[in-house]
Amino acid sequence: MTAGPDAVLEALDPEQREVALAVKGPVCVLAGAGTGKTRAVAHRIAYAAATGVVDPGRVLAVTFTTRAAGELRARLRQLGTSLVPGAGLERAQARTFHAAALRQLAHFWPATVGGPPPRVLDSKVPLLAEAARRLRIRPGLPELRDAAAEIEWAKVTQVRPDDYPQACSQSFRTPPLGAELLARLYAAYEELCRERHVVDFEAVLELTAAILAEHPAAAVAVRDRYSYFVVDEYQDVNPLQKLLLDTWAGDRDDVCVVGDPRQTIYSFAGATPSYLTGFAAEYPDATVIRLVRNYRSTPQVVGLANRLCGAAGPGGAAADLVAQRAAGPGPELAEYADEQEEAAAVARRAAALIRAGTPAREIAILVRVNAQTAPFEQALTDAGVPFLVKGAERFFDRPVVRQAVGLLRVAARSAAAEDGPGGAPDTGAGEAAGSPVAPGEPGATGATGATGVTASHPAMAQVRAVLTGLGLTREPPSGRGEARERWESLEALSQLAAGFFAASPAATLADLSAELALRGSMGHAPALDGVTLASLHAAKGLEWDVVFLPGLTDGRLPIVYAQTEEALAEEQRLLYVGVTRARSLVCLSWSLARSPGGRKTGKPSRFIAQIRPRPGLAGLAGRAGRAGRDRGGQGRAGRDRAGRDRPGRDRPGQGRAGRQGPRSSDGDPLFLRLREWRRAAAAEQGVPAYVIFSDATLGQIAARRPASSGELAAIPGVGPVKLDRYGAAVLALCAAG
Secondary structure: OOOOHHHHHOOOOHHHHHHHHOOOOOEEEEEOOOOOHHHHHHHHHHHHHHOOOOOHHHEEEEEOOHHHHHHHHHHHHHHHHHOOOOOOHHHOEEEEHHHHHHHHHHHHHHHHOOOOOOEEOOOOHHHHHHHHHHOOOOOOHHHHHHHHHHHHHHHHOOOOHHHHHHHHHHOOOOOOOOHHHHHHHHHHHHHHHHHHOEEOHHHHHHHHHHHHHHOHHHHHHHHHHOOEEEEOOHHHOOHHHHHHHHHHHOOOOOEEEEEOHHHOOOHHHOOOOHHHHOHHHHOOOOEEEEEOEEOOOOHHHHHHHHHHHOOOOHHHOOOOOEEOOOOOOOOEEEEEOOHHHHHHHHHHHHHHHHHOOOOHHHEEEEEOOHHHHHHHHHHHHHOOOOEEEEOOOOHHHOHHHHHHHHHHHHHHHHHHHHHOOOOOOOOOOOOOOOOOOOOOOOOOOOOOOOOHHHHHOHHHHHHHHHHHHOOOOOOOOOOOOHHHHHHHHHHHHHHHHHHHHHHOOOOOHHHHHHHHHHHHHHHOOOOOOOEEEEEOOOOOOOOEEEEEEOOOEOEEOOEOOOOOHHHHHHHHHHHHHHHOOEEEEEEEEEEOOOOOOOOOOOOEOHHHHHHOOOOOOOOOOOOOOOOOOOOOOOOOOOEOOOOOEOOOOOOOOOOOOOOOOOOOOOOOHHHHHHHHHHHHHHHHHOOOHHHOOOHHHHHHHHHHOOOOHHHHHOOOOOOHHHHHHHHHHHHHHHHOO
16 A cells, blocks of 8 residues: 555545545534544544644544543554654544643643642542531432532533532432532532642633633643644533633634434433534534444344434434445344343353354443343353453442341341251252342332242341341432442342242241352452443443343333433433444343242333334244243243244253353253143242242253262252252153153
8 A cells, every 4th residue: 555645545435535535624523333433533634644734743632531542542653654654643642631631730730820730639529528527417428429420510511509409400400419408518529629729520621721711821822732623422522521622722613523413321421412413503614524334233233223213313413324244133132021031041142152153252231220230240150151340340349239248147147146056947058049130120119029938038027127227228219320329239139139039938048148158259250251241331432243232121221210301312322322332233132020920010111112123123023022921941031032042042051150061952852841840840839930940950950860869969059958849850850761
């Protein structure tokens, strides 16, 4: 390839080339997901430098993450080495808003304000705690962290403490301490910042803009240094960032903004897409270019994304994506009886994909809230699938979960001491390790029990007492934030305990404590190359070959506190972001109940209706309401919405410690007889089939064909109680061949 300006334009598609050629004046690039926006922007800067339009040292590209800034710098270095050597592209600056502002603040403070610059706070929480003490109030740590997030929103939207209550009401926000009290805490926090000569990250932006506005010499110095601006993810810019950008630019218009209205998912934090959608109105001479050729995903994934959002991005500025890749598999939709079954099915499908050659690192499970990761962590562990949690601690690493598990362990020891030696029956603790129960949906009450057995189980009263003491209430806290996440983690533990006692009615609190300890220890296993578990927000900007989107019920997505049309539209865009993370396959699912045997109150997300069968998706919903309802086996639960058998169903499961076990197939006659026996036994006893044995355990039995009680007892999931109750029948079936 020949080096030089023309070489920069090679290998660009027509729209990307148009971006590269638009080297002067205001430019707005509406870049859909997977359309190569970073490539287009990097080539634009390189072409402008190669043609003498701009000195690279005067370029400032602003991003939202250090990762994005690093990626752009790497692209520019590569172009400078291969296509335009000597152009000086390495001198172009790519920084986050805060990094750029902090450098300027530190530089100009001594000359404009005097004295050393203020220290930047790592966190607002310690100072907020002190401010709360001044006000003689004692909010908990979650409430303080939520207050910090609320103050951040107020500061980026330029709302002062006195104006906060009114702004809060107009914006339909639900502050953690009430609007009036939050305003007083905000004011006390600001006073402490001034006293201690410290600033938070929002103040860094605000003070930098103020110095440049009030001190002409500083503004001239910045504008001499930077004259050519690029802003990435412009749909996520907040009013404070826009103020700083305008201050940097002054009366110049060499500003190129890049964004996608369909990926606006941070409005709750103060971001607004209006600056992107209104760019042409702000700059009437602006060049507006749409990147629509999607190079990331198959036509099936792209088609699903287009149906989900249409051209309905904020302001109507978005356009449908056009897939450039070859065709792939169609989206998979599935409905399950409960969240446990859904998690197990996702884990089985992931395991099958890995066996078929998909690297584990190219698979992601994306959920709406972090508390939803708990059942998937357990299901993946049971299936022997390595995983890592992105953007949050693993479930058993969360502080409130660790605290609860510790208190339950203490309570179990106390109960054992009261019972005396031999007072507690041997129940085969841990038999239900393969049956985790997912967190309850927002608005759910505490663990009232999946069955009557659970509701009346004596140990559940002790569990409730511990969890209530840590903050589990019958109704969740209002609004979003850490207090809500803490509640959901406690609710997840409550549901997990309910499922454990439903599966092992004779179990004790000590058995539950041992089970939790086992799950926690397995959660600490290293997983450097594993399936990614993440929230949809944390997945922004990332991509995988396969993306699972479980938990798609109303109340989860859209989240229960999305009450306005704007909030619901943002929830829809959040699902769009999730879909467009996939290169080859999207698997969407939902469940009808939170826990096994629980009330089937779940309803598919209202957004599912937008992706029901259309040309190219025929038959996907042909078995609506069926999949996953047969608790006696996987005959229906193991089928997708078209009624096809899902790959991976020939791997019933693995031991609790995640060890690879012998494989069995649904076609194995012994496995089928065991399942029929289990269905009949469950019907006779009036309990869900999984209470007797999980499919994972049946698969192990069919594969090993035990000939004695000792051999049967060695199989994971067969404890002393179940061995005594069902051993003879199982051994007879095995002996019959």
